[in-house]
Amino acid sequence: MSTHTPTTHAHAQLDVQAIRQQFPILGEKVHDRPLVFLDSAASAQKPNAVIDSMASTMRHQYANIHRGLHWMSERTTEAYEGVRDLVADFLNAPSREEIVFTRNSTEAINLVAHSFGALLKPGQAVLISQMEHHANLVPWQMLRDRAGIDLRVAPITDDGDLDMDAYKALLADGKVALVSITHMSNVLGTITPAKQIADIAHAAGALVLFDGSQSVVHHKTDVQELGADFYTFTGHKLYGPTGIGVLWARRDLLEQMPPFLGGGDMISTVTFERSTWANIPHKFEAGTPAIVETIGLGAAIDWVSKIGFDAIAAHEAELTAHALTRLATVPGLSIVGRPRVRGGVVSFTMADVHPHDIATLLDRNGIAIRAGHHCAEPLMRRLDLSATARASFGIYTQKEEIDVLADTLVRIRDFFV
Amino acid sequence: MSTHTPTTHAHAQLDVQAIRQQFPILGEKVHDRPLVFLDSAASAQKPNAVIDSMASTMRHQYANIHRGLHWMSERTTEAYEGVRDLVADFLNAPSREEIVFTRNSTEAINLVAHSFGALLKPGQAVLISQMEHHANLVPWQMLRDRAGIDLRVAPITDDGDLDMDAYKALLADGKVALVSITHMSNVLGTITPAKQIADIAHAAGALVLFDGSQSVVHHKTDVQELGADFYTFTGHKLYGPTGIGVLWARRDLLEQMPPFLGGGDMISTVTFERSTWANIPHKFEAGTPAIVETIGLGAAIDWVSKIGFDAIAAHEAELTAHALTRLATVPGLSIVGRPRVRGGVVSFTMADVHPHDIATLLDRNGIAIRAGHHCAEPLMRRLDLSATARASFGIYTQKEEIDVLADTLVRIRDFFV
């Protein structure tokens, strides 16, 4: 953090080679070919900074946290709680107590569906969109079936943008208590107009949750500027460890919400008759947390912050533009989604070649992409597709890798047609 | 696994020095003194085998699992799912599909309280004991308050054993649907007579869950032999990573239980109207799991299995006997709990010296123990104590460390009296 060199937006430039050196896995071969990893939207690879911070914690300074009075425990507690400060900074949250650590985005959204959901009354509604990941759909269906609330779905346009008029109309009757919408689609790449979404929601008396799983990776996130009430993300897509995610929520909401999981660390006092809850955020963190992974997430945030989102966003914009141009030259290829603002995720289909065959054949050439419904089945149905192929780009992606992708796609198509 | 050398019970002997070499942290100094780590019951230290397996996964073979069609994803899926086989073996579970990965024991018990709890009717009861960790108490209180079930508490004897007559009596009316009891107390060291507990529960028509958080570390666990219906444990106490725990449950129970968290990977099909669930165990694993931590847990289980529970149990029995003898010579010291069968956990108090002062003063001498209510407040109240000091032993603990503990306690007592 201290060595952070400010980069101005105009001159932000990544030294991709230097960055790639920090990801040992990028030197691996797959089927005797150099690995071309274009699946970062599913999960990003980890830099040495993250791997080493986790290993070093376990080698030199580890013990269970919060309840220990000894040195190892106090130092580990400091490291763990220090990451809460880092995450609060990272999201520009008003306070560190508003940061709750979870396993992943999925658990963060489930926590809200459970604990905020417990405050909802039958007849109230939750509003999601047609392009949600199952993580931001299934928990609300389960809440609907449990609590008798309404679940509404805002449509998207054929380009893959949120249909803002329809969105507004769905809020009109004032029954929507919570809008829960992705900040970036993991299929279409759409970056949603979060500030506008929040303003409209608030005007209609609804709160708003953004699923930031994809978006926090690509640009600077400021929950206050966005006007969010809840925000979630997941460590493993942010070059961090698996097993760690984040829920940010406004203090007053966290304070009102009943706890989610019960157990150690989330209580104030316990008798057999009744228990009282710890203050936020601890009320929502039951049991021994993912200590080492939280520390690893801190290392990831430090690492990303040093590079800076100006440089990252510029790099990814360039890659995405290049990909859209190059893929357009592949015969029979169609890009899925043409949103107004997009991140580094490009879905496509190819006439006469099923996405699964594309993925397997690319893999035989060392190229890792994803194919399927991307945990967004209802979106697939909206697009009238059963699956897409998806290439996604990270901090370490090189333009040349996109060229290899495009060239190989041409050969695959020749093979099939 | 393949290099596992069978050890007979009689000759099982640990080479503690060789084992200590594998734990880099044990070479650290605290306040200029060599670390004496007697807090393994809170969380164990990690051997190189675990640290290296996690680092190596992130360096050489990592991607998101289950949905990927490329090499990195398929290999990572194999590694992750391979740990399910290992854990099934470790517990002698009838089938791998009965192993559900969670964050920790706490989440595992919450999962049961939520999903099995959803099958209970008002008037039915859950029976716990007086010596439960908050993790096996608070989730049942929350269920009680949510679902109108009864929560019963089986008393313990003054020695710290489960009062078997009282236990039986509490089951007599046939209303208890589930007995949820620890397999080893984290405060008293009591190893409960699990098989007998299960037999009595079953005879009364109740199912039984054992909280194995402490016990799996010390001896071989066989869920079939115990007659358990649910069993939980937590990776970080088993020399494994944080962020990973295990629920084992009988297949028919898992199949009946509704899901816990909703999201990716736990579904079969999703429409906006309704979703259907994946087969077990996936139904209970929503979102991207703690992939690297699961692989690390596999490394821990491999490592422990190679050493063998005969050797581990013999070593810990010797340490515990030594500790009980040595601590008895410390003026003013009282051992808390004299259970019939015990594991490597010893709680104590000292006249005129508060456990917190003991812990801090030991820490100044490099000795890490725990002091407090150990997340078992109601047990403290039963014992009429506000806190205890607790030393706990692991595979790497040396007799000499217990001597250092006892000698330092004598000096601390002199200092205060």
Place this chain on the structure above:
Amino acid sequence: MNTTTAERDALYDRLIVERARAPLYAGRLSAPDVQGDGRNPLCGDKTHLDIALDGHHIQDIRHNTRGCAICAAAADLMAEHVRGNTVAQALAVSDRFRAMLVGSPSLPVVEAQPAPLGALEVFAPLQSHKARIRCAELPWIALKEAFSHVDG
């Protein structure tokens, strides 16, 4: 795809690609005796089978498949293979096919005449692409489903 790459892709044997593109047993039967369906929600692959029986023999079989090349070719080659078989024979082939895909140790010796897999062996390379095995299995799941209505 140039030769080098094509060689590397033994998985996509010419036969698979051809049958996926131009299946010989696609279509419907006008009066099927039994029908079966297979669906893989993960990728949207679907297959429908129409089967005409003559006693216990499979007299004719047609498939209607929407899916990847592996799935489409597996359906077509399955139809070709089991046509003329008895139901019991076809189910034995099914077991053998599955054993080949998951790379399980040889079947029990009690099986007197192991059903030969013939052209179906083009799918053997799936052993190292576990995630795609279900694509090749889907038609066989549909076949089993169809036969679940037949006793014999």
Place this chain on the structure above:
Amino acid sequence: MNTTTAERDALYDRLIVERARAPLYAGRLSAPDVQGDGRNPLCGDKTHLDIALDGHHIQDIRHNTRGCAICAAAADLMAEHVRGNTVAQALAVSDRFRAMLVGSPSLPVVEAQPAPLGALEVFAPLQSHKARIRCAELPWIALKEAFSHVDG
């Protein structure tokens, strides 16, 4: 504890150990004007304060503490320190004491006459034992609670 170890344990200053063992301000007042309670559920530490006021001055104060040496000594030394103070002065000391424990940067300069901590400085080493800070703070929490019933 031998000298070497005792030196290492600057945290447990003689004064702390003595006051924990033989407090000078333990007990109850027969007619307290205000009372305060502090409780740390984490370790069961408890303190009860009886305070006699003379206008805005703390005329007398007694504590009844069950807890660790840090907590017990903190209660006793607090009582000694604030006796004779005005309520406002005592609260200023409380802030200063807390600032010392958490090692926060110097208080705002607007504070004209920084209240001297005197003997309370024996708790400074807690800075590096964060988990024990609440032990020393507990009596001060009870004090604030007592004063919450006083305006001024």
